[in-house]
Amino acid sequence: MKRMIPMWIAIVAGFAMLFSAFFPVTESLGEIFGDMFNVVAAIAFILGAGSLAKINLAKVSRRDPGWGYAAVTLACFALTLAAGLGKIGAAPNPKFAALAWSGDERAEGALFGWIYESALVPITSTMFALLAFYVASAAFRAFRAKNIDAILLLSTAFIVLLGRTFAGVVLTGWFPDWASGLRLENFSVYIMQVFNTAGNRAIIIGIALGVAATSLRILLGVDRSWMGTGGSK
Amino acid sequence: MDGYGGIQVSGFVRFLESLDRRWIYLAMAIAVAGPIIYIGLTGKTLPETATPAAQAVFDAIEELPSGGHVLFSFDFDPASGGELIPMATSIVRQCAARGHKMVFIALWPLGAQLVDETIKRVITADYPHMKEGVDYINFGYQAGNEAVMKVMLTDFAKAFPNSSNGTPTTQIPVVHGVTRASDFPLLVTISAGYPGAKEWIQYVVSSSGGRIKMVTGCTGVQTPQLYPYYPTQLTGMLGAIKGAAEYESIVNDAICKAHPGTTTPAKYLEAQRRMGPQLGAHLLMVVLIILGNIAFFAQKRAAAGAKS
Amino acid sequence: MSARGSLWQRIVGGLIGTLSLAALGGVSVSASAAPPPDFVEAIDVPWDAGGVLIVSWRVDGDPSAITGWLIERREEIDGAKWVTVSELPAAAREVTATKLSHDHAHRIRVTAFGESGQLSKGLETAPTLAHANFFIGAKLPLFVGILVVSTCVIVFILSARAGRPIKIRRIAALDAVDNAVGRATEMGRPILFIAGIQDMDNISTVAGITVLGHVAKTAAEYDATIEVPTSRSLVMEAARETVQASYLSAGRSDSYNPDLIRYITDEQFGFVAYVSGRMVREKPAACFYMGCFFAESLILSETGNSIGAIQIAGTAESTQLPFFVAACDYTLIGEEFFAASSYLSREPDQMGSLKGQDAAKLITAAAIVIGVVLATLASLAPDGAFPAALTWFKGVLGS
């Protein structure tokens, strides 16, 4: 019984949202759900924070190996949360200077802004920058002419890579005008506009059908594995 | 005689096969750091040839009559600022030079700060005559992704009730007479993912029946995904740092022609400076693909030799 | 608005226009300023969400003296005053007035600007109600599209329930799930499952959670440990519900440990920093990436490759497929990822829905073929009937 109700909630809510797109009186239902979802997701943070704190606190109290790092995580979490919610060091908003919480905690001078500049931005953008190294090692290992598919994969990447830089212009810049289409930078644009468009369009159409079927399976109660594959009890 | 059943495999190929991926990482580090230091010390950059997609962005802004309203949406975060900040800087510079009215919004929480930084770097620094609220305004971040776009279609003020520093939208002169998204003849989105250019096309451009022209600056990873929309639903497109460098050189040439004798400040050469390491890294990638295949074929021939 | 719609609109518009003209017959025309319009009408857009009137007007005399137009509206309630809708250049003959209330009629006044900008006498329309219709006409093709896809899926679900055998082609990536879990059990190393970095309001994440349900059931049967770090609190909740129920149905509810399914951080690259570190230290034997991924896809798959794990990925983000294809052992491309849950469930209903997807694909392909043929004929014989047929067919499909 406990599992039938959630399934029916999903079915009713889903069809309500599906039909809301077609009738003017309910057209704005999608926006309202957007706001509602953001609020529920924000409240769900409490569970996330709870899990984060519980696991790290347990690690510290049990002195598991690497508990020092868990302590660092807890300290940073508490400090950033306090700096953000308390708007520590945030200059008041010139328009509403009298109000305590009107300042922007993300501004330069505030502690929260300082943590953002000296910890969050450097670590996240450096993690992002690691991709330049991983792209190189993936290319070296994966782009080997094992079969026709792999040959097409690596040769297209090869053409696009050369076409994107000054080297491409040097190598094929001397092509005569009637064959200008074969110049690397034009050829890679041609590949994009023909093969990439066709490939991406088919993937997008496939995804649209996949999403439609997945949604229908949920709306018709056929696929209940989001509640665990126990099926209905 | 070792290795593959008696066939002598050259030392170089054996080195390639057992190559530890960390050598590749080191090679990439040098391929990027080298040009940075060289260009940093000497200040020389490589010339850029403009592709049609970048020229279309310049033309779309140039054709808009001066004082026209331009809606900017900063849908990215500092993590992908390396590619997108030079684009935002040069597009805002061209709009300021053209005297357009600029309205900034952000659908990524960190976008709001990037708007302020761009305004400080371009407008406050080089176009001080432009007043906040009269010539440009920053509405900051609004949560809700596509939902915000849908609200903007019918009522801009409802989606953005007040600007980022708290002034109610009704009291801001630059958006006077703007009731809906389609009141903006030109939409510029600087986008790094979701929500971004694709959602703007789906929810705003295609349903405006062509009244809104849209140009976008996007990360390299998004370029292939947006090409199908160019040039029908997407008027112009800047793809990755190369698009930024091409567009930057077009804007710099145009402004230098308009004001002869002035040199372009360093902050407007950022994208072209970054093209140096691109050449180094791309050549390395090409060499790696070739080496990878040399190792593969040598191994295959050796294995075939062993079998026969 | 497709061509067909505006044709029908004109006919009705004409009727209302003539009535309003008759009512305003007596308006005297002052010749000194720019001549006012000779005929003005306001039409409620049919089948729309309401609040929108299309105002059009005509100038029979010599329009050279007109430099622009001022469009104003007034609600038919006492005390309401004229509100400016917009100012338009001289050549304009039509404007759309939006954001009007649904329950009161509106009167629209069109006034011409003379040379020095002074206003001439305006011409008003009869009060017209911009009422909200029951159904949004422009969305009819979309409604039909969803209806077609749904019918295909439902028909094949019913036929599967009626016992007709459903044959689905082998999908290598999904057949590899069992031996990946088996490998992890032999080597006594954990399984890592990542359901993407988006929240539960993303359909890829929901699909990822459904796949997690099946993988967790297999893991429970093999008694392997499955770790699910999540990048959103709601995803942690959904994952815990699914894994707990899967362990329950595999009869292993005692070995279910909620702490293995934990929230890390919302930040994309903070989450990836944690997961890469964990991969290098725990060395999971099998990694599953099922859901919505962005740039971090290659960091995860390259790190996974460096520790020698079997990697099975599935995403609908076409931008990340190249990296999964390059660095993972198996990749589910777009639609295959959405079919994973049904394929793994082996339930007749779900297999039937896959066949339904194929039927819808056939219809889409047929529509594309028809469209291409029409486009080719329209290009070859531009003045024949084909261009109109092509535009009509495009209108039927909603653009």
Next chain:
Amino acid sequence: MKLSKAWIVVLLVVIALISLRAMTGQGMGRVYVKAAPQTVEISADAATGTEAKTIRWMEWHAVPPKDYTAAQAADPAQTSIQMSWARTIGLWMAAFFTLAIFSFMYRDNPGYRVAEAVIIGVSAAYWMVIGFWDTIVPKLLGGLTPAFVREHILPTQIDQSFTQNIAMWCALALGIMLLMRLSSKGAWISLWPLAFIIGVTAGLKIVSHVESDLLAQSVATFKPLAAVQRDASGAFDLMPTIWKSLANILVVVGVLCCLVYFFFSVEHKGLVGRGARVGIWYLMITFGAAFGFTVMGRVALLAARMEFLFDDWLWLIDPAGKRAVDVAAMIVGI
């Protein structure tokens, strides 16, 4: 993992080099700030009973080092531009974290684990603060208690419509149901909000995907296989027609073959097999092109990080002219 002796030596050498760089020339890695005193007069407002008062606070805005050298040259005793210790420490922390993350590529090490621990703590809290100030306050509290919000936090808080208020009460209820997860007894009810969200997501996405992807992309494929091109004067133009028609044929064939690849109910054998084969070729070209395109983006991000290390931290290069001193002098200090 204990650091082997070789690594300790490497670490010491690096630290020695950095401190040497810090000593010579103009030094390195310093952030300067300019004072910007702010004053706001609050007029007496009888309605809310606030009496007139002026609020003063000091804001510090980062300025390039060359402003400091210029101000110092003009008036050595000036204090309006000075070095900010807080931001300089922040800059050195950023440099440490950057190097710590890069070091992960060699091997997992304590430096990386510290950076990992820090980013988890900081970013989790960061998004919670953003969630609180950008969603809970304006939307939830703004909906339920607008007076309080207008009073203390966001004076421009507008009153939400009746439906929005109801939606906020429902959202609050769903949120509380979700939190029941923490109590062992009522944990089963936490599945209800999830069911609601999953159902609504399914309903919303089926509409948006069918509309923008299925229909729009299918119509976009209606390309004429014989695309007759005319030049400016309207006469038939052969070469462009051939190129355009070839492109259209390739696109249409590609889309249809890729769709065949995605067929589930037929094994990839015979005619269907060949169609799927061509489809896979198209997909491989699509992936190869996409891979090539993204390399540029990734390298740009790495270049940006390296520019941060060499320019902002080590003061080795000065592309943006922030220090405007001859580069050699900056490094060697002549």
